[in-house]
Amino acid sequence: MAENLQRQIYLLDPGRLSQETIAVTFAKTSRSPLSFREIAEGLTDEKSAEFHEKWVVGYGHASVAEHAVLHIAFENVSRLAIECIESNRLASYTEKSTRYQKWAPGEYYVPQEVLGEVYEATYCQCCDHLFQAYQNSIEPVREKVCERHPRREGESDVGWDNHIRSKCVDACRFLLPSAALANVGMTVNARALEWAICKMLTHPLTEVREIGLTVKEVAQREVPTLIKYADRVPYLSMTEDGLAVFADALGAEGSDETLRLVAYDPDAELRVIAAALYAHAGCSFETALSHVRTLREQQRLKLVETLLGKLGRYDVPLRDLEHAVYTFDAQVDQGAYFELKRHRMMTQTPQRLTADLGYAVPRLIAEAGYEEAYRTAMDAAEEAYHTLAKWNPHVAAYVVPNGFNRRVLMTLNLREVFHLCELRSQPNAHFSMRRLVLRMAEIIREVHPVLTAFMRLPEGANWREVEEEHFAQV
Ligand SMILES: Cc1cc2nc3c(=O)[nH]c(=O)nc-3n(C[C@H](O)[C@H](O)[C@H](O)COP(=O)(O)OP(=O)(O)OC[C@H]3O[C@@H](n4cnc5c(N)ncnc54)[C@H](O)[C@@H]3O)c2cc1C
Numbered sequence: 001m002a003e004n005l006q007r008q009i010y011l012l013d014p015g016r017l018s019q020e021t022i023a024v025t026f027a028k029t030s031r032s033p034l035s036f037r038e039i040a041e042g043l044t045d046e047k048s049a050e051f052h053e054k055w056v057v058g059y060g061h062a063s064v065a066e067h068a069v070l071h072i073a074f075e076n077v078s079r080l081a082i083e084c085i086e087s088n089r090l091a092s093y094t095e096k097s098t099r100y101q102k103w104a105p106g107e108y109y110v111p112q113e114v115l116g117e118v119y120e121a122t123y124c125q126c127c128d129h130l131f132q133a134y135q136n137s138i139e140p141v142r143e144k145v146c147e148r149h150p151r152r153e154g155e156s157d158v159g160w161d162n163h164i165r166s167k168c169v170d171a172c173r174f175l176l177p178s179a180a181l182a183n184v185g186m187t188v189n190a191r192a193l194e195w196a197i198c199k200m201l202t203h204p205l206t207e208v209r210e211i212g213l214t215v216k217e218v219a220q221r222e223v224p225t226l227i228k229y230a231d232r233v234p235y236l237s238m239t240e241d242g243l244a245v246f247a248d249a250l251g252a253e254g255s256d257e258t259l260r261l262v263a264y265d266p267d268a269e270l271r272v273i274a275a276a277l278y279a280h281a282g283c284s285f286e287t288a289l290s291h292v293r294t295l296r297e298q299q300r301l302k303l304v305e306t307l308l309g310k311l312g313r314y315d316v317p318l319r320d321l322e323h324a325v326y327t328f329d330a331q332v333d334q335g336a337y338f339e340l341k342r343h344r345m346m347t348q349t350p351q352r353l354t355a356d357l358g359y360a361v362p363r364l365i366a367e368a369g370y371e372e373a374y375r376t377a378m379d380a381a382e383e384a385y386h387t388l389a390k391w392n393p394h395v396a397a398y399v400v401p402n403g404f405n406r407r408v409l410m411t412l413n414l415r416e417v418f419h420l421c422e423l424r425s426q427p428n429a430h431f432s433m434r435r436l437v438l439r440m441a442e443i444i445r446e447v448h449p450v451l452t453a454f455m456r457l458p459e460g461a462n463w464r465e466v467e468e469e470h471f472a473q474v
Helices: 019-028 036-041 045-058 062-067 079-085 120-148 157-175 190-201 206-222 234-247 268-278 285-294 297-308 319-323 334-340 363-367 371-391 393-399 414-424 431-447 463-470
Strands: 069-078 091-095 181-189 259-264 325-333 347-350 405-413 471-473
Touching: 019 036, 019 045, 019 062, 045 062, 062 181, 062 190, 069 079, 069 190, 069 206, 079 181, 079 190, 079 206, 091 190, 120 157, 120 363, 120 371, 120 393, 157 363, 157 371, 181 190, 190 206, 259 431, 268 285, 268 297, 268 319, 319 405, 319 414, 325 334, 325 414, 325 431, 334 405, 334 431, 363 371, 363 463, 363 471, 371 393, 405 414, 414 431, 431 463, 463 471
Parallel strands: none
Antiparallel strands: 069 181, 091 181, 259 325, 325 405, 347 405
């Protein structure tokens, strides 16, 4: 075989080539017969910028920008701001965990909006109270946890401490307000980043808009052309303001039923099975579906066994499962929502964070004799929230602790259901998430028992038991 026809696989070196040059190198393969190395050798940063101005910005060939990737470090940003930072599906994140780390008094954000206002004292007193209550809760809760989980034979100091600490802060974190500061690392391509910056620059909170400006500034050093035009998007702000006016008539409404399946297709299992067959047949989808409908139950089960029966522990089910889609209306504590939002594959429509839907009380807090102090802090936060919300509901959300309930509408496909429920039902997952996903699995199993029988959930796990064991109040 001629040398130029030999297979070659190699990395373009980001230490030698700028991100914009790497993106152009890949883009040019569309029309150039040269190798990537040869294309890259012919480029300079200036030539790359010109290319992007012409093709990405001028002609809208925006996918080229996906080949430029940035790693952005955010430090000391509020958890409320992180909601916007992490609202992008096509990006990757790792953040400071409320499950493995503790927050010290004063580690919270004071927004520009409140500085010098009559509400500044209300805001700071509320956050100080919550942080103090959080701090004070750790020791009694820890004693209770140690009593229940004595050190296992041979367990090291570090191992035992880790084991105890996460159980302890899993309960205490309900007191932390969303003003709590955290660090987050984000890996993102320039195309997704441009829209992420647009969203930040249009956000109602000053903190997020400031973060957006800084991200734009630091990212421009690496990809000067690709995010140059990121700006406020009036469509976003005007639409949200307009919708809020219409929604005003509806008010806030809590629910005893914290998870409701509000939309699904009863035939979805058949459609998934038909789609799986379709891939290997030569017929139309309608023919495949009619065929599946005519199968006897035993034959259909055999087919499903073929589709899902060989799943290994770490295998991902075939994409055909994505043809079954479910919409849930959920009410979860803010701590759980913060974890749930990281599941990027599903579509989520959260309501604003408020103190209108009541709060949960972890059983451990009650059993540690800390319930009264907990309720005093949570009630004070609720009062502070309402005082602040009359003035600025966006800023008021900063004082709402993790224990308060929040509503979120979720639409997800069966493949994501498998992933979410399997991952978050494990014994090491937070109990708020385990309760949510085990209930979700139970509800979906009722409507679609055949495919969901293959979900790899922990033996005997049950959301009612999780709720009973971990919540004194939901
Ligand atoms: C025990 C535990 C501890 C955790 N600790 C922390 C922590 O300390 N800090 C923290 O920030 N997070 C933590 N997380 C959250 C975790 O890192 C994930 O962000 C979260 O669970 C969402 O999972 P996911 O990315 O698999 O799900 P989804 O976003 O729902 O994605 C579903 C699947 O799609 C694929 N996928 C989606 N996006 C990509 C992508 N960009 N590249 C490649 N594949 C992709 C993957 O197969 C993924 O499993 C923890 C999670 C668990 C279960």
